[in-house]
Structures are given as C-alpha cells and as structure tokens.
Amino acid sequence: MDRIGDSYAGRRGFGFVVAAVLLAAFAAGIAAALRRGVAVPCRCFGASSRPVGRHHVVRNVILAGLSVAGAVGSPAAPPSPTAVLIAVAAGLLAGVLVAMLDELIGLFLPMQAQQRSVRGH
Structure with missing residues (x-):
C-alpha cells in the first residue's frame, strides 16, 4: 500500500469512535438530568426554551x-470523489x-402540550 493508503487505514473509523463516545456521554448526562427531574432547556443547536426530554436521549x-x-x-481504501460528494450532501441534510x-417535533405536538412545554409545567 502507498503512504496515503497506509495512513488512511490506520485512522479510519477513529472519528466515528470519538463521536460515539461523546454522544453516549451526552445521552447519559441528559438521562441523569431527566431522572433527577431537572428541567433545563436544550442548548444543543442554539437558544431554545424547550426543556430536554426523552427524545434528546433517543436522538x-x-x-x-x-x-x-x-x-x-469504514472502507479499507479511501473513497472515490463521487462517494465523498454524496456522503457530504447526505450528512448536511x-x-x-x-x-x-x-422544531420538527413541535409541529406534531398538540397546541396545549406545546404551551405546557414552553412554560415548563
């Protein structure tokens, strides 16, 4: 294998493993807060008044x-440029x-449940 292939093979999947560990830690932290009854707003992707819930753990x-x-x-060889483009587009979406x-979940909640959720009741 050439130098690029060797370095790719040694690193492939490392970022995925780091992401999995961090996401599992976040899920455990949110679950612990929910068990204690702490109603903190989710600030995962910006300002939100909606408290964290089970759907955050599931996500x-x-x-x-x-x-x-x-x-x-993870493939053993570097992916083709077309595969990278498709993966980037799918990842962005x-x-x-x-x-x-x-916001998507809020679209499907009944109006009363949304108001209770915002007020924290």
Whole structure:
C-alpha cells in the first residue's frame, strides 16, 4: 500500500469512535438530568426554551449507533470523489434535520402540550 493508503487505514473509523463516545456521554448526562427531574432547556443547536426530554436521549443514542456503524463499516481504501460528494450532501441534510429536531417535533405536538412545554409545567 502507498503512504496515503497506509495512513488512511490506520485512522479510519477513529472519528466515528470519538463521536460515539461523546454522544453516549451526552445521552447519559441528559438521562441523569431527566431522572433527577431537572428541567433545563436544550442548548444543543442554539437558544431554545424547550426543556430536554426523552427524545434528546433517543436522538443521541441513535447518532451514537450510527457512529459505531460508521466505524465498523469504514472502507479499507479511501473513497472515490463521487462517494465523498454524496456522503457530504447526505450528512448536511441529516445535520440540518437533527439540528431542527425540536422544531420538527413541535409541529406534531398538540397546541396545549406545546404551551405546557414552553412554560415548563
């Protein structure tokens, strides 16, 4: 293998593993706060008045699982430019959806539940 291939093979999946560990830690921290009954607003992707909830734990567990899948499924050779472009586009779309999760969930909540959630009751 050439120098680029050797360095790629040694590092592949490392970022995924780091992401999985961080996301698992975030999920555990949020779960601990929920068990204690602490109603803190989620500041994950900017200012929000909505308190953290179970869906934040679920989101982080799913993202951690995807990170583990990425680490396990990392290709042995560097990907083609087309594959990189597709992955970047899919990652940007998924990132926007994850960042907007609270707002998307709010669209499907009944109006009374939204008002209680905002007031913290």
